[in-house]
Amino acid sequence: MGMLVRGDRIVWRSDEMWWGYNHPLQLGPPSTPPTDPAEPLQLPVMPHTFTLPVCADDILILASDGLSDNLWDEDVLDEVLKFRKQDGWGFGSSGSSLSSSSGSLEDAFASLNTGPSENLSHDAHILRRKAFAGMLSEALCSRAKRISEMRPPSTTTFLALLFFLVVAQV
Template sequence: MGVSDGVGGWAKYKEADPALYSRKLMHYASAELAKLDDFLESEYSADDYYAVDPKEVLQKSYDQTNKDVVAAKLLGSATALIAVLRDDELRIANLGDCGVLIIRNLEPLFRSEEQQHSFNFPFQLGTGSRDSPRDAQSFSVKIQEGDIVIMGSDGMFDNVFDEDVVDIIRKVLKKTGCTNHPSDVDPKKISDALLARAWEVAEDSRYGASPFQTRAIQEGLYFHGGKMDDVTVLTGVVRLSEDSPDRR
């Protein structure tokens, strides 16, 4: 799974298209992973498939995206987060302020941290940025059946506290009858519920609290309520599969 969020600060520049930059990053990352999945038809091997490093995937995606950007004379930049599952290991590369939260038994198991040069100024890939994929954080998390993986842009995690994410998941599991079997839940129902909550907070400047408000106050800034932003949410539910591809 992957999330990339175009940096909105480019809006005032006519030639800029950070949304396109972020889409290209994810497009080429997906294409690179597809080559690994079909290594018999590509330059990769079974060893490459199992040894995949999401940071290397991000680097190749970044290089190809920059070729397109130079050719089209576009401006833009984006944050990026990629997670790849191999056996019982979730490998993560994160650059910027997108986030990943892993829930096990309705308790947070893992949470990535934001990468920022200063408040609300995230690490980013693209025009004018000195950041590169090698600056991305790398994590490896052992997972098991029933774990729930939440990935999102800062518009998600700036508006919904982690404890609220857990509470929302609890409600979805109860409503769908999956409390005792979280691996059976429909991931889309969780994503929809989280998206609705993030958007509800973002639209309400009078809302009592938000993670972004908390961090702004810590920086000595006045800010009240949610933060209006684009919101992307992805949910993955870890399940055992009897139909795993034969990699011999």
């Protein structure tokens, strides 16, 4: 799944990559290798390619079906907006501002900006972007995992309860 977030909205999202319903496209080798070693592997003929115009401060999310199966687009956007609202990550209200907030981590990043070298400022900006990407990735994965662990009661338990209720009413 690919998603491009600009500002506070999703401006592009790729289609699901499925062979059929509930059969996601597998990027690994085929599950049954060819019997003849000389036989070439059959690979997809037409890969999915996209050309997207991007702007400064856009966030491009590339994820497996584990994310898109467990989080709605609105949930992904919610996590992105939570991180964007924090100052100090290079997404301040003044475009690509490097302002910092009062948090200790942000202060540490801001202290990287104090120095005569313009290159140090650029390095601090890159460090902030990488930290933002890593923390956002972790937040998205954690939220998807929490959702995946919230399983409804099993079918067997549900049918047993339904049978009990029907018998109890008779």
